[in-house]
Amino acid sequence: VELSEFVAGLPKCELHVHLEGTLEPELKLALAERNGVDIGQSTVEEVRATYRFDSLASFLAVYYPAMDVLVTEQDFYDLAHAYLVRAASQNVRYAEVFFDPQVHMGRGVSFEAVVRGYHRALQDVERDLGVAGALIMCIVRDLPAANAMEALDAALPFKDLIVGLGLDSDERGNPPAKFAEVFAKARDEGLHLTMHCDIDQENTTEHIRQALEDIRVERLDHGTNVVEDPRLLQVVRERGTGLTCCPISNGFVTGDMKAPVIAGLLREGVRVTVNSDDPAYFGGYVAENLLALARAVDLSPAELVQLERNAFEIAWLPDEQRARYL
Numbered sequence: 001v002e003l004s005e006f007v008a009g010l011p012k013c014e015l016h017v018h019l020e021g022t023l024e025p026e027l028k029l030a031l032a033e034r035n036g037v038d039i040g041q042s043t044v045e046e047v048r049a050t051y052r053f054d055s056l057a058s059f060l061a062v063y064y065p066a067m068d069v070l071v072t073e074q075d076f077y078d079l080a081h082a083y084l085v086r087a088a089s090q091n092v093r094y095a096e097v098f099f100d101p102q103v104h105m106g107r108g109v110s111f112e113a114v115v116r117g118y119h120r121a122l123q124d125v126e127r128d129l130g131v132a133g134a135l136i137m138c139i140v141r142d143l144p145a146a147n148a149m150e151a152l153d154a155a156l157p158f159k160d161l162i163v164g165l166g167l168d169s170d171e172r173g174n175p176p177a178k179f180a181e182v183f184a185k186a187r188d189e190g191l192h193l194t195m196h197c198d199i200d201q202e203n204t205t206e207h208i209r210q211a212l213e214d215i216r217v218e219r220l221d222h223g224t225n226v227v228e229d230p231r232l233l234q235v236v237r238e239r240g241t242g243l244t245c246c247p248i249s250n251g252f253v254t255g256d257m258k259a260p261v262i263a264g265l266l267r268e269g270v271r272v273t274v275n276s277d278d279p280a281y282f283g284g285y286v287a288e289n290l291l292a293l294a295r296a297v298d299l300s301p302a303e304l305v306q307l308e309r310n311a312f313e314i315a316w317l318p319d320e321q322r323a324r325y326l
Ligand code: ADE
Pocket: 018, 021, 056, 168, 169, 170, 196, 198, 249, 277, 278
């Protein structure tokens, strides 16, 4: 079988995708029109021409303003539904998806509208296509800690609709320690915890140390700089900590997919996984990410299977549901 056919047929689990990062230009334009929001572009080509990134910061500068087109509960439903249908077409069987409520709340959209729209899409796609999923709320780390706490408090009445808490956005000057209280409270409320430790950012290994040892997250999003610190790598090994890697995204953010690092960790038995991050912006859903990695470092079919097995193992699923995928 061709590699691309093998990847296409593989049952997949996606654990690192930002719903707002799945906003394709066509839907962006349709929502802009529906809500009367001027985004400055009126064709798909014009929208795509603004997608020029060579760093996390230059990506985020395009990503956040685009969210203005998301206003009503139905908009959030339509965004998540479109992503989940596309994931289903790539044989994704289970997806844990991030979202950034603070950005929407900062524009006057209620937490409830966001979470109800996203949740209803997850329910409908599970019923219609058999793809299950869960929501992970992310804290936007370049906003103040008090704003993060307000967002968590707004989320708690809906905590049955959320599986975990993550941390994303611009890492420079925004270490995990800034949010120690917010994450401690989320843990007490029964939420799972993860954090972005983006590739090659400022103080990356110290941020990984804080996330693992001080906050005690269960997973690291990206996190492959852990290879620079043997002691932390040993912590990851001993705990079986999962890493949600995103090769195509890494290529935009750092100019390098970090394929040999990801493959090296896989071959040492660390629970690395392959994911899409912001597929509408970086031009690759999970299948394209698996294929790009497999081609770069010559992954065997057994190694591709192991990547998906890792993902189902580290997913925040009840064990009886997990058993159906493994
Ligand atoms: N928000 C969306 N994508 C992100 C990424 N790759 N890193 C940090 N924040 C993000």
